[in-house]
Amino acid sequence: MSRSRLLRVAAWLGACAIGVLGTNAVAPVSAVALPKGTQLRLDHTALVPGSFGKTQSVYLYNYDTDFALHDVAVTIDTAKLAGVATAELTFDGPGPCEQSASTITCSFDTLSSEDLYAGITTLTFRPEAKAGVGDEGEVSVRVTSREQTLTRTSKVTVSEKVALEVGPIISKKAEPGDTFTSPLTVKNSGENAITGVDLFFFYEAMFTVPKRYDNCQYGSFAAYCHFEGTLAPGQEYALSEEMPLRLRPEVPAPGVAGAGFTWSTPVDGRDNLDMVLATKPTRGTEGTLRLVQKPAGLRAEGAQTEDSVFLDTQHVILTVEGTNRSDVTAVGGQVRADVGATVTAKVGVKNLGPAYASGITAPAATVTFTPPKGTTVTTVPAGCAKADTGYVCRTDVHPLEVDQVVTWGFGLRVDTAGELVGTVAVKSSTPDVTSENDVAELVVNRAGGAGGGGEDDGPSLPITGQSGILLGVAAAALLAVGGVLFAMARRRRTRFVA
Numbered sequence: 001m002s003r004s005r006l007l008r009v010a011a012w013l014g015a016c017a018i019g020v021l022g023t024n025a026v027a028p029v030s031a032v033a034l035p036k037g038t039q040l041r042l043d044h045t046a047l048v049p050g051s052f053g054k055t056q057s058v059y060l061y062n063y064d065t066d067f068a069l070h071d072v073a074v075t076i077d078t079a080k081l082a083g084v085a086t087a088e089l090t091f092d093g094p095g096p097c098e099q100s101a102s103t104i105t106c107s108f109d110t111l112s113s114e115d116l117y118a119g120i121t122t123l124t125f126r127p128e129a130k131a132g133v134g135d136e137g138e139v140s141v142r143v144t145s146r147e148q149t150l151t152r153t154s155k156v157t158v159s160e161k162v163a164l165e166v167g168p169i170i171s172k173k174a175e176p177g178d179t180f181t182s183p184l185t186v187k188n189s190g191e192n193a194i195t196g197v198d199l200f201f202f203y204e205a206m207f208t209v210p211k212r213y214d215n216c217q218y219g220s221f222a223a224y225c226h227f228e229g230t231l232a233p234g235q236e237y238a239l240s241e242e243m244p245l246r247l248r249p250e251v252p253a254p255g256v257a258g259a260g261f262t263w264s265t266p267v268d269g270r271d272n273l274d275m276v277l278a279t280k281p282t283r284g285t286e287g288t289l290r291l292v293q294k295p296a297g298l299r300a301e302g303a304q305t306e307d308s309v310f311l312d313t314q315h316v317i318l319t320v321e322g323t324n325r326s327d328v329t330a331v332g333g334q335v336r337a338d339v340g341a342t343v344t345a346k347v348g349v350k351n352l353g354p355a356y357a358s359g360i361t362a363p364a365a366t367v368t369f370t371p372p373k374g375t376t377v378t379t380v381p382a383g384c385a386k387a388d389t390g391y392v393c394r395t396d397v398h399p400l401e402v403d404q405v406v407t408w409g410f411g412l413r414v415d416t417a418g419e420l421v422g423t424v425a426v427k428s429s430t431p432d433v434t435s436e437n438d439v440a441e442l443v444v445n446r447a448g449g450a451g452g453g454g455e456d457d458g459p460s461l462p463i464t465g466q467s468g469i470l471l472g473v474a475a476a477a478l479l480a481v482g483g484v485l486f487a488m489a490r491r492r493r494t495r496f497v498a
Contacts, residue, residue: 039060039061040058040059040152042139043271044156044274046159046267047156048161049132050127051127053085053126053127055122055123056122056125058123059119061116061118064116065116067113067118071109072108073107074105074106074121075105075142076104076121076139077142078102078139081137081139082102085137086125086126120143133160134157136155136156138155139153164186166261169315170314171319175247175320176248176320177248180247181241182259183238184199184238184242184243185237186263187231188231188234198224198227198264198266199262200222200224200225201222201243202222203222203223204221205399207245210244211286212285213286214283214284217276219279222279224269224281229290229291238292239292240289243261247320252325253323253324253325256318256319257318258317259315260314260316263313325355326352326400326432327354327437328432328438330367330425332422332423333442334442334443335443342414343412347393347408348407348424349367349426350405350406351365352433353402356401357429358398359398364430365406365427366392366393367392367408368387368391368427369408372420372443375420376413377410377411412444422444425439
């Protein structure tokens with residue numbers, strides 16, 4: 001099974017489990033760290049001499065929202081691959097892209113995303129017959145549109161074939177706030193010695209790093225470590241001390257959290273390193289993390305690649321024990337305006353904690369706003385859409401942190417005199433402490449208040465409702481398979497293996 005197919009199956013299994021159970025699970029991305037805006041991607045490529053080559057996708061993505069670009073022109077320059085590799089369009093025939101010598105051009109009237117992703121084209125790279133290990137070239141991509149211009153330069157390196165084998169899945173138990181350690185291992189299962197190996201992992205929304213090593217770079221949401229030395233064929237290596245992570249006190253419980261540690265050669269780890277470097281990382285100062293049982297002698301020459309279709313990530317499945325849930329509450333309020341005037345009314349959601357609200361297959365929280373009768377909506381904010389008699393707004397943060405407030409400002413024209421009352425109803429993506437504060441009022445010109453003005457001058461006004469439902473033990477057990485597989489697949493999406 002191909003890597004991309006395996007990831008899609010994993011994501012499907014996870015989504016099914018979460019959808020059926022309606023339970024909490026690991027948030028796929030950090031609330032504060034991932035790159036903002038539309039990103040252009042073409043992964044770095046490693047080619048084994050004499051091999052058939054590799055196929056890579058050129059694409060756009062956005063971690064937060066779908067997007068559309070207009071009057072799009074794409075130029076792919078492969079001239080700097082001369083003597084190293086060839087690059088061709090993978091698919092012949094009519095299409096948006098054409099190739100002439102070392103230049104590929106594509107044009108789109110509109111390039112829209114689906115599930116935050118928009119594909120441009122696919123390239124097939126093949127090593128030149130005379131290219132040797134360590135030879136390297138570049139391919140550059142430029143995308144222009146009415147909205148913005150994006151550029152990307154990727155390296156293509158001829159590399160010796162090696163084989164890394166990651167350690168087994170690790171199962172742990174912890175409560176929110178606990179520190180746990182993971183005995184990570186890696187093996188050289190090939191015939192060639194491996195010189196240097198790298199390790200990449202996300203913190204995501206669930207973890208903090210209690211100890212930071214000087215051979216690791218720590219970005220805002222992920223870390224990248226480099227280990228010197230030679231891995232001899234057939235030899236397995238372990239970290240000099242188990243890798244520590246701390247489960248954040250805000251992690252929902254009971255539930256399941258997952259961590260993934262990706263081993264690679266330095267050549268294969270370049271995309272992950274780029275991701276960390278883009279967040280201006282810092283090096284640790286608490287000693288050096290090493291690989292133990294390093295034999296002396298053997299040393300390879302030049303670049304190397306782990307040329308396998310199998311996953312290169314060692315996974316930790318963490319059963320989160322205890323009870324720790326979020327409490328999302330609707331945010332309404334009061335505004336005043338004269339008849340015929342327009343006022344901005346802010347409605348939204350706040351998480352009272354003590355756990356964050358995650359959100360994987362759905363937004364962390366969804367707000368339904370029913371405007372007061374006697375008003376007309378003149379402005380609909382971004383993130384909201386008309387639905388039935390009201391409007392539905394979806395949060396775009398993952399997760400919705402404790403004490404975090406998300407609001408949307410609606411323009412309301414007051415058409416009728418007197419007190420006018422609308423409702424704000426919120427629904428969490430994860431089990432909630434209570435539903436008694438899930439509905440609030442938005443009041444225009446509350447009786448007894450002063451007329452005119454227009455500022456939002458009142459707090460949320462909750463309406464009582466039914467209590468929330470606790471997560472069942474059986475649900476958590478099933479989520480241990482589906483939810484973690486989904487989280488693993490979402491992490492791999494940051495590399496967009498196609």
